Amino acid sequence: MKLTDVQLLKGYTMVLVFENAERYETDLQPLLGSKITADEMQTARINNEWGCLEFLSGTVDIEPKTLYRFVTEQDAIAS
Numbered sequence: 001m002k003l004t005d006v007q008l009l010k011g012y013t014m015v016l017v018f019e020n021a022e023r024y025e026t027d028l029q030p031l032l033g034s035k036i037t038a039d040e041m042q043t044a045r046i047n048n049e050w051g052c053l054e055f056l057s058g059t060v061d062i063e064p065k066t067l068y069r070f071v072t073e074q075d076a077i078a079s
Helices: 039-043 064-078
Strands: 003-010 013-018 023-027 045-047 052-055 060-062
Touching: 003 045, 003 052, 013 064, 023 064, 039 052, 052 064, 060 064
Parallel strands: none
Antiparallel strands: 003 013, 013 023, 045 052, 052 060
């Protein structure tokens, strides 16, 4: 399940769109807070080959399966 689009909203909050067209707004601080600062969130980009979310020119990344699992579990808790 690759990531196809990403939009930084504020702090660690992003909108993530996956290849199945599912769209989630989520706070990634629990996944990234120990690795990057809120200011470094602006370095976010999608690795087109792998569909993962990268930061700091690829120094930090999150595989798409991990992201998808995280956002769907967060969505289930919120429901």
